[in-house]
Amino acid sequence: MLTLQIVPYAEISGLSSIGRIRKLLNIAKENKIVLLEGRLTKEEETELIKVTMEEINKNFRGIELAVLEPEQGDMGGLAKIRKGFANVLLGNRTGLTVIGPANVVKQIKKDPNKIQLLTQESRSRKKKKKK
Amino acid sequence: MIKLVKKFINKVLINIFQKKKHIKLGLYGPPNAGKTTLANRICQDWLGEDMGKVSNIAHETREIQIKEQISLKKDGKELSFNLVDTPGIATKIDYEDFMKVGMKxxxxxxxxxxxxxxxxxxxxxxxxxxxxxxxxxxxxxPYSQVNITIIGNLAARDIPVLVVGNKVDLKKANMKKVQAAFPQYELIGISAKYGKNVDEFYEALFVLAG
Structure with missing residues (x-):
């Protein structure tokens, strides 16, 4: 059974960087797919990869990660400044971050505006179809 | 007090000049993108020797490798750097994947x-x-989050970046898609294995790091 856990940004906003990473990774290690409202900072994303590597063992093979961000192309200069300021104060609440344990999620395909999760089940179904 | 100020100024000046003399040029990217193949191409072209072993199995490079004092010379200009070949960055590593390609x-x-x-x-x-x-x-x-995270991190650290799309000798190569994923960066399509577009790559390197 596939379990998705939605994490509102408010749940991690009060935590330190390592606290955020630990919280999200702990959920993924329970074989749940994390849907985080908003995104981590670039530095936190890198730290997430680093901590993931430190935790890999025979039961936990790592994560699949994808971040979906809203289009910013047509955003005006003032709107961009306002958004940057809000991000500094409140954290980046726009977009969506998906963290799937590699045992469950085999691949995340990402086009600019959509995310496709390829799970182990859908892969085996594909194989059966081919037969 | 004067001695202390002198010491500080000397230290700053030494740091500035050392940095200029010993630029660290890193090769980053996901596993099996051809980082070591490109490192070997650079080392063969300018030193006449290889840098590391390449393989079709992912994660062949598992330690940081450094080749010191490489000097590129072009049109009277010279660019000296220490080349740092890094292991591919991934979010998951499964030993069973290696067994699927025949490893014990x-x-x-x-x-x-x-x-x-x-x-x-x-x-x-x-x-x-x-x-x-x-x-x-x-x-x-190209939209893999590892790529986006690496490039985003370098931008956040103000480190100059050149994005290279490797393996353009293969039919499946799609440089338009790579460019669409990173429109704000200069992109060069090369074949590190066969040396295609490598001169353009060196020119871009001079512009970026020279």
Whole structure:
């Protein structure tokens, strides 16, 4: 059974960087797919990869990660400044971050505006179809 | 007091000149994108020797490798740097993937363990780099979060970046897709294996790091 856990940004906003990473990774290690409202900072994303590597063992093979961000192309200069300021104060609440344990999620395909999760089940179904 | 000020000024000046003389040029990217193949191409062209072993199995490079004092010369200009070839950055490493390509379980587990350490080292070394070449496999999906995270991190650290789409000799290579994924960066399509567009790559390197 596939379990998705939605994490509102408010749940991690009060935590330190390592606290955020630990919280999200702990959920993924329970074989749940994390849907985080908003995104981590670039530095936190890198730290997430680093901590993931430190935790890999025979039961936990790592994560699949994808971040979906809203289009910013047509955003005006003032709107961009306002958004940057809000991000500094409140954290980046726009977009969506998906963290799937590699045992469950085999691949995340990402086009600019959509995310496709390829799970182990859908892969085996594909194989059966081919037969 | 004067002595202290002198010492401080000397230290700053030494740091500035040392930095200019010993630029650290890093090769970053996902596993199997061709970082070591490109490192070998650069080393063969300018030193006449290879840098590291390449393989079709992912995570062949599992330790940071450094080749010191490479000098590129072009039109009277010279660019000297220490080349740092890094292990591919990944978010997952499964020893069973190595067994699928014929490795024994013990060797596969050992390779997986070394590969995880390699990823950690690559990330730790990000802070050490002066200039980075991000090597992507032009036949693969460029929107992978690893690519976006690496490039975003370098931008956040104000490290100059050149994005290279490798393996353009293959039919599946799609440089338009890679460019669409990173429109704000200069992109060069090369074949590190066969030397295609390598001169353009060196020119871009001069512009970026020279």
């Amino acid at each position: 379980e013990k060797a596969a587990k050992s390779r997986a363990k070394e590969a995880t350490k390699g990823v950690i080292d690559s990330i730790k070394w990000l802070d050490e780099m002066d200039v980075v070449i991000v090597v992507l496999d032009a036949t693969k999906d």
